[in-house]
Amino acid sequence: xxxxxxxxxxxxxxxxxxxxxxVAVAGGDRSxxxxxxxxxxxxxxxxxxxxxQALQRELAAAPAVDQARVAEVKQALESGSYRIxxxxxxxxxxDLDEQLGG
Numbered sequence: 579x580x581x582x583x584x585x586x587x588x589x590x591x592x593x594x595x596x597x598x599x600x601v602a603v604a605g606g607d608r609s610x611x612x613x614x615x616x617x618x619x620x621x622x623x624x625x626x627x628x629x630x631q632a633l634q635r636e637l638a639a640a641p642a643v644d645q646a647r648v649a650e651v652k653q654a655l656e657s658g659s660y661r662i663x664x665x666x667x668x669x670x671x672x673d674l675d676e677q678l679g680g
Contacts, residue, residue: 623631654660 651660
């Protein structure tokens with residue numbers, strides 16, 4: 579009885595080299611801790627990214643609901659003076675669709 583093996587062989591393992599550029603000596607002293615290499619990555623924000631962060635902080639500090647506007651609309655509804663303008667609603671919906679890339 580024989581079995582046929584198909585497929586590709588597994589990829590070869592590639593070493594990325596010694597950590598920190600140092601190789602431990604075989605049989606050497608290993609009683610002291612190994613020091614990590616210093617990070618070399620850096621980050622620099624563009625002006626646009628910095629502006630977005632500032633806007634995010636500003637929005638986070640602002641209240642989620644404008645309570646004064648809510649009270650104003652509530653009173654207008656109770657008094658019957660609140661008017662709905664379908665054309666204005668449609669215009670704002672089209673504006674939003676355009677902003678969202680629709």
